[in-house]
Amino acid sequence: MxxxxxxxxxxxxxxxxxxxxxxxxxxxxxxxxxxxxxxxxxxxxxxxxxxxxxxxxxxxxxxAFEEPPLLEDGDWRDKLGVWAKEMLAGIHRRPWFLQIPLNGPPTGLKSLAWFDSALGALEGTPLEPGEKVGVVMGLMTFVHGEAWLTVTLQQGFEEDPAQFTRQYGQRLREIVDPRRMPALAKIVAAGVFDEDDLFEAEDVAAEFDFGLHLFLEGIATHIGGRR
Structure with a gap:
């Protein structure tokens, strides 16, 4: 045969x-x-x-990613918020993406489609073309940084959950000298790290939302100044 x-x-x-x-x-x-x-x-x-x-x-x-989301509803902030959360979800589905070296600006059609999607969300704003690129690159940097942090911490949590408990707060009380690190000492004394689980999914998501809110508010302020 x-x-x-x-x-x-x-x-x-x-x-x-x-x-x-x-x-x-x-x-x-x-x-x-x-x-x-x-x-x-x-x-x-x-x-x-x-x-x-x-x-x-x-x-x-x-x-690695699916096609970018359709951004049809809401203003530019709503659209960029959806874009950022979809990108974060895509990285979490394939965390190995973060390990691929970045050797140059994007040329792949899928990557360019995501870039175009975010730029399109800024249509109708008074931003200059270069400013729009800066906004999208800044947002991408924020999302990638948050993704890297959460993926890395997730790996650490799986290996040693104990380090993400209130033991961390106790350890900081032992090593943080208020004379050398006064701002951090106040945070420690306020009990911010006295939690049984410092890596709850809801808390991680809330921290991302807060950071995203601050980023978009900064862009809104800049746009207000341009007007």
Missing amino acids: KRGRKPTIDAADITRAAIAIADAEGLAAVSMARVAQEMGNATMALYRHVKSKDELLALMADA
């Missing part, structure tokens, strides 16, 4: 296979050889479509 020819593959097939590996085992498990093995192809066959692992990572980063 003759073996049939292997089905043809393309960069999209390779990217999907790599993402499946990262979803199941983490980004460290992704290599050209491992992807080829999962696809039943020779490693060199993949290089005809994806030139290097760096290129594969770039393709994975662009394909």
Whole structure:
């Protein structure tokens, strides 16, 4: 019995296979050889479509998210708020995204679609084109930073939940000298860290909402000044 020819593959097939590996085992498990093995192809066959692992990572980063949300209702603040929360949710679904090196400005079609979506939310404001880009880049930096923090803390919580209890507040009382760190000492004395669970999902979400509110209020103030 003759073996049939292997089905043809393309960069999209390779990217999907790599993402499946990262979803199941983490980004460290992704290599050209491992992807080829999962696809039943020779490693060199993949290089005809994806030139290097760096290129594969770039393709994975662009394909990690769904399409950007439709921003039809509300003013620019409402739209950017939805955009930011959807981006955060996308990163949480695939936290390995945060480990992919950022080697340049976005060129992937999916990434550019998200960029366009956020810029579109600012249509009708008096912001200059460069200011709109600055707003979107600042918001993206905020979301990525919050995502990195929560993902990292989640990993720490899973490894050692005890460090996220009121023991942390007790430890700070022992090491924070009011003469050297007066502002922090006041916060500690106020009992802010005296909680049984310092990593509750509701608290994490509320902190993100508060930070997002402050960011958008700052933009609103800037827009008010422009008018």
